[in-house]
Amino acid sequence: MNKTNQTLTEVQRKDLTAYCTVLLNDFCAKTAGVQSATIATFDGVTVASTIIGKTEGDKISAMSSSISALAAALTNEVKHPEPDRVLLESEHGRIIFIKVPAASVGMVFTAVTNHNAVLGTLLWNCRSTSERLAAYASKFLG
Amino acid sequence: MVNLFLPNSNELKILFTGTVGAGKTTAISAISEKVTLSTDVPMSEGATESKSQTTVGFDYGECELADGFSLHLYGTPGQERFRFMWDILAKGAFGLIVLADHSRPDPVGDVIGYLKAFAGHFPARRTVVGVGRLNERPSIGIEHYCERLAQAGFNVPVLETDVRKAEDVRLLLSILVSMAEVEIE
Numbered sequence: 230m231n232k233t234n235q236t237l238t239e240v241q242r243k244d245l246t247a248y249c250t251v252l253l254n255d256f257c258a259k260t261a262g263v264q265s266a267t268i269a270t271f272d273g274v275t276v277a278s279t280i281i282g283k284t285e286g287d288k289i290s291a292m293s294s295s296i297s298a299l300a301a302a303l304t305n306e307v308k309h310p311e312p313d314r315v316l317l318e319s320e321h322g323r324i325i326f327i328k329v330p331a332a333s334v335g336m337v338f339t340a341v342t343n344h345n346a347v348l349g350t351l352l353w354n355c356r357s358t359s360e361r362l363a364a365y366a367s368k369f370l371g
Numbered sequence: 372m373v374n375l376f377l378p379n380s381n382e383l384k385i386l387f388t389g390t391v392g393a394g395k396t397t398a399i400s401a402i403s404e405k406v407t408l409s410t411d412v413p414m415s416e417g418a419t420e421s422k423s424q425t426t427v428g429f430d431y432g433e434c435e436l437a438d439g440f441s442l443h444l445y446g447t448p449g450q451e452r453f454r455f456m457w458d459i460l461a462k463g464a465f466g467l468i469v470l471a472d473h474s475r476p477d478p479v480g481d482v483i484g485y486l487k488a489f490a491g492h493f494p495a496r497r498t499v500v501g502v503g504r505l506n507e508r509p510s511i512g513i514e515h516y517c518e519r520l521a522q523a524g525f526n527v528p529v530l531e532t533d534v535r536k537a538e539d540v541r542l543l544l545s546i547l548v549s550m551a552e553v554e555i556e
Contacts, residue, residue, distance in 0.1 A: 270415035271412040271413060271415070271427070272412050272413065272414055272415050272425050272427055273427055273450070273452055273453065274415050274416065274452075287452055288452070288455070290452075291427075291450075291452040291453050291455070292455060294412070294427045295410070295427050295428045295448070295453065295455075295456055298410035298411075298412055298427045298428040299410055299428040299429075301410070302408055302409070302410050302428065306408070335412065335413060335415075
C-alpha cells in the first residue's frame with residue numbers, strides 16, 4: 230500500500246471516473262450475481278460505483294480501504310507479501326476486494342455478489358477489470 | 372461479545388482520536404515500547420509535504436506505566452467516512468484521548484465533534500484532550516478550550532501536548548489511568 234501519492238488534475242479525475250464507470254457497467258453485464266461494484270482510492274474515496282446512493286457507495290469505499298489495509302498489515306505481520314485480493318463469504322454471497330495492480334493511482338476494486346455468482350468467473354472478471362483499470366490509470370501518472 | 376479487559380485488571384485499552392494530522396499515529400509511535408502496527412496509505416487529496424499518509428484501519432501500540440498499568444493503544448482514522456471504525460475500536464476501551472490540531476480553523480469545534488461522536492462509548496471522566504501546535508496561534512490558549520468544552524457540556528482535562536515527545540503522551544495516559552485508579556478504588 231506504500232505507493233507514492235500524486236495528485237490528479239480535475240480533468241484527469243473526471244476522465245478516470247468516466248472510464249471506471251464504463252468498466253464497472255461492463256463487469257456487471259458479463260458477471261452473474263453481481264449486486265454492486267465499486268472502485269475507490271486506497272484511502273477510501275469513491276472513484277466510481279454502481280451503488281445508487283452516494284452515502285452508501287462512500288461507506289463501501291471507506292470499508293474497502295480499511296479491509297485492504299488491515300489485510301496488508303496482517304500479511305506483513307506474518308512476513309507474507311501483501312495480498313492481491315481479500316474474499317469474504319457469508320450465507321448471502323461473496324464480497325471480493327482486489328488491489329488494482331501496478332497503478333500509480335492506488336485503488337481498490339470491490340464487488341458484492343449473491344449466490345448466482347460463480348467463483349471462478351467472478352475472480353477472472355475481477356482480475357481482468359482491475360488489470361484494465363491499472364493499464365488505463367498508468368497513462369495519467371506512469 | 373465478551374470484554375476481555377476486566378474492570379479490575381491492570382491492562383487497559385486506550386483509544387486515540389482526532390482530525391487528520393492531529394498526531395494520533397505519531398503519539399502511539401512515540402510512546403510504544405515495541406514496533407507499532409500501522410495501516411497508513413497515501414492520501415488521495417489534501418496531502419502536504421509534512422503529511423502525505425493517512426490511517427484507514429487503525430494504529431496499534433503498547434506501553435507500560437510506572438504504576439504497573441499495561442496499556443494497549445489504538446488510533447482511529449480521523450475522517451468521518453471511517454466512522455464505522457470508531458465504533459469498532461471503541462468497544463472494550465477504557466478511555467479516550469482526543470488530539471486537537473490548533474492550527475486548524477476551529478480546533479475546539481473539532482474536539483467537540485469527536486467528543487459527541489464517542490459520547491456513547493466514554494463518559495467525560497474517561498476522556499482527556501491534548502492540544503498540539505499551540506504556538507501557531509498563541510492568542511488562543513488552553514483556557515479557551517476549557518471554556519468552550521464546558522459550555523458544550525464536556526468537563527474534561529485539556530493539556531498542551533507535543534505528540535512527538537513520549538513524556539507528553541505519557542502524561543495524557545497517566546491522567547487517564549489515574550481516573551482508572553479512582554474508579555477501581
